[in-house]
Amino acid sequence: MFTLAAPATHQEEIKRSRFLAQAAPVDDEAAARAFIEQVSAADANHNCWAWRIGQAYRFSDDGEPSGTAGKPMLQAIDGQALDGVVVVVTRWFGGVLLGSGGLMRAYGGAAAKCLQGAEKRRIVLRHPLTVTVGFSDLARVKARLQNVEDLLVTAESFVDTGAVLDLGVPEGGLESLETLLTDLTSGRALIHRER
Template sequence: MPFTLLGPCDYREEIRKSRFLALAAPVASAAEAQAFIAAHSDASASHNCWAWKVGQQYRFSDDGEPGGTAGRPILAAIEAQDCDQVAVLVIRWYGGIQLGTGGLARAYGGSANKCLQAAERVEQVAQQLVSLHCPFADLALVKARLNDFASRIEAETFDANGALLSLSVPQGQFAALQQTLADLSRGRLLLQPISAPD
């Protein structure tokens, strides 16, 4: 089961007079990952190398370092730590001593690895997207019970008869939530699975 981070973390290291600062944070989307990198990159640094992974999507950048010596080792560190929904930025201030391609890969990958090892992590729980049409009379009670099943509302739209809720439900809680809703409504409230977009 993959892990994500509970919050941002950092790790600093000096290798042969070059200073390295690794920053990592949880991200929910590609756009959020790119925003984190843009917000934390240092224009005064020699290189701002990064990688992120969100589900099956991933990207990385060597930012001027020799190809394959920075971004790919950072991504390898994310995967080695079994992390998902994570962005890692490693900033380097050049100290005047060449590290060579192997040394660069070890420095970038090592900094990212140590940063992620020190981070507070939480196991990701597989979620199922479901929809539920709920009459206005039941809406407050349904919303109050969702927390009991670690479920959250992703979207909510209203019509003349009530609300259409899109819910994210932990897969292990689906049957229990379905039964509770059926009991509350004498069988009127039914969860409908939503297929995730590819």
């Protein structure tokens, strides 16, 4: 699963209608709606949009025939395995009717080209894990944690006997990391999984 690293745009003309696709990463519905409002052009005939955030999604045909704009745009998002993304395709009508199939290709295609050209970053699902290690093990543990792919050290605090590390462990890596920490510290590390 991926999301966008930064906003992206794509513009094209299809049978004298101008299409402008704009996409951005978003964290929640409020951010998606704010982006839609921000980039919608008042002088355009249609500002169609779609967004997906986890299992939640919405789309709008904004006056185009039902199912010809928003849904193909959502399919463009899903077709590229994207999440946390909003796309707005603005159309300035050029006088030539495109028909239902033409509209679906135009809106879905503009959204897909915009997303294809965008810089993406991989989404890594992480589980929280808290580890307490003594001072004698701390340097060795921290050095080895740097080599664990996609692991995040989200906080580090010190106590009388050592340090408490709050970690974000990539999905599927909890057991192997717990084994690594236990082996590195000869069982001295206190490991606590968040529920």
